[in-house]
Amino acid sequence: MxxxxxxxxxxxxxxxxxxxxxxxxxxxxxxxxxxxxxxxxxxxxxxxxxxxxxxxxxxxxxxxxxxxxxxxxxxxxxxxxxxxxxxxxQSMEKHTAYCAMIRLGLKVPETVLVPYKNPPDNDRYPYTAARYNRPFDLDEVAGQIGYPLFMKPYDGGAWRGVSKVRDEEELHRAYDESGEMLMHLQQAVEGYDAFARSLSIGAETMVMRFRPEEPMHDRYVVDHAFLSPSAGEEVVTIGKLVNAFFRWEFNSCETLIKGSDVHPIDYANACPDVALTSLHYYFPWAIKALVKWSVFCVATRRRPRIDLETHDFFAVTGTYEERLAEYRRLADAYFETERYEEFCRTHLGHLDEIVLDWVAGPEFDRLLVDTVTATYPEHERDRFVEHFRGLLRLWAKDNGF
Structure with missing residues (x-):
């Protein structure tokens, strides 16, 4: 068949x-x-x-x-x-995801949606605005949140239009520049200990140390111990919760960890980053996970779940820790985690060796060279080919080659 x-x-x-x-x-x-x-x-x-x-x-x-x-x-x-x-x-436009996770008790920073700086292009807007738009004091709204804060589009989009705002002058400059973008003001998590980006593919999640201020090729850091075991488990649970709640199975989540608190700040991505030149070391894992989940879904005749069944999640009560545990159970039930793991052991046990041989061989190296050639200017290509080769050799070594 x-x-x-x-x-x-x-x-x-x-x-x-x-x-x-x-x-x-x-x-x-x-x-x-x-x-x-x-x-x-x-x-x-x-x-x-x-x-x-x-x-x-x-x-x-x-x-x-x-x-x-x-x-x-x-x-x-x-x-x-x-x-x-x-x-x-539409929930991947961040706003709905924030609302859902706040209701579920996650530690989302204080967030306010403010009206457009410039009106949308709609003939009905002036009449509606004149009758119903209530004047507001932007400085007062920001003051209630507290500085520093971030102004960012409600629908996200590859860090488009994101500004760190430290005072009223920066607030008004960022708002003036927002134009027709609809913006959130969100409390900054100052002095955080770690920035984690987790990539989820089906029942699997990889949590990676992330440096958003660096160029894309240096944002993901190979660091297997940057989180405590409990914080790492919480980050995984939050990612799985978001995905099970919205029926997303190929998504990334960003969280800030400060002390014992995990703050999700961005967890709705319809097109998560899986580029070779950004994931580098983690790229083989992503491809394996994508192949395994796709094969599992087809082989077991897994069917789409159009009904979100949000009431199951909203009905959960108890302490924060008790709710997280129940959210994880609900998420694992949605992803059929035990069945998936058993399927992989039974039918895909040889996949690790297949991918390891491929990554260590000439076919993968040609893909790497072609990707770098298409991504970087000519004078940078040799440097980046060797940079990514080194990281992929490290992955092969860590995985037994």
């Missing part, structure tokens, strides 16, 4: 090539069948047409509406499995 996985892509080339390579090297799986993969094209579709794919990995529809509507159709009508629900994409 042949199972087909579709890739809905934008400009990426590195990880899709890696995914295709590893899936091809995996070969047929006993009791499951053979897996194929193809890159999807955008074209007219009949609402009654039956898709050929059993699972689609989407990296495009969060901004391209035509394929988004195709994803909704194949999920609702045909039970095609999607790693992120297209029905909750």
């Amino acid at each position: 042949r199972h087909l996985i579709g890739l809905l892509l934008g400009t990426e080339e590195d990880w899709p090539t890696a995914f295709e390579t590893v899936l091809r090297r995996l070969g047929p799986i006993d009791g499951v069948g053979e897996f194929g993969v193809e890159r999807l094209t955008i074209e007219p579709f009949n609402l009654r047409a039956k898709p050929r794919h059993e699972l689609v990995i989407d990296r495009l529809a969060y901004w391209y509406y035509h394929p988004r509507e195709w994803l909704k159709k194949i999920s609702m009508m045909d039970d095609v499995y999607l790693l992120n629900s297209p029905f909750t994409f």
Whole structure:
């Protein structure tokens, strides 16, 4: 039996090539069948047409509406499995995710949504604003939150429009520059001990030390002990909670750890970073996890869950620690974590060796060189090829090569 996985892509080339390579090297799986993969094209579709794919990995529809509507159709009508629900994409505009996690008791910093600096382009706006928009004092709102704070777009977007605000002068400058962007003011977590970015793919989560102020190739630090075991578990639980709540299975989460407190500040990403030139050391893990989760979902005939069942999460009571434990149980139930781990042991036990041989071999090195060539100017290419080669050699060594 042949199972087909579709890739809905934008400009990426590195990880899709890696995914295709590893899936091809995996070969047929006993009791499951053979897996194929193809890159999807955008074209007219009949609402009654039956898709050929059993699972689609989407990296495009969060901004391209035509394929988004195709994803909704194949999920609702045909039970095609999607790693992120297209029905909750608006929640990936950060604001809804903040609201949900605040209600669930997570330690989200104090956050206020302020009106546009410049009105949206809508003929009805002047009339509505004249009748119903209430004047407000921006300085008073910021003062209630306290300085320093961050002004950032309610819908996020690769650090677009994010400003650290230390006083009233910077507040007004940032607000003036926001234009037609709708902005949050959010309390800064000063003096934090660690910045963690966790990448979740299905039932697996990798927590990485993150330095947002550095160039992309230096943001992820190879550091396996930058969090205490308890803080690391809490970061994983928060990521799994967010993903299970919104039915996202390919998402990243950013958290600030200060003392014993874990503050989630950004955890809604329809297109998380999986680039070879940024993840480097962690890239092989990401590809393995993506292959394993995709194969598991297809092989076990996992079905889309359009109903969010938020009442199960909102009904949880108790102390913060008790709620976290129950949230983790609910998240693990959604991801079928025990079944997934058993499936990987039974059917995918050889995948680690396949990926290790590939990363240490010439085919992966060609992918690395091609990716660096397409990403960096000519005078920087040799330096970055050796930089990433060193990090990937370290990964191979750490994993037994």
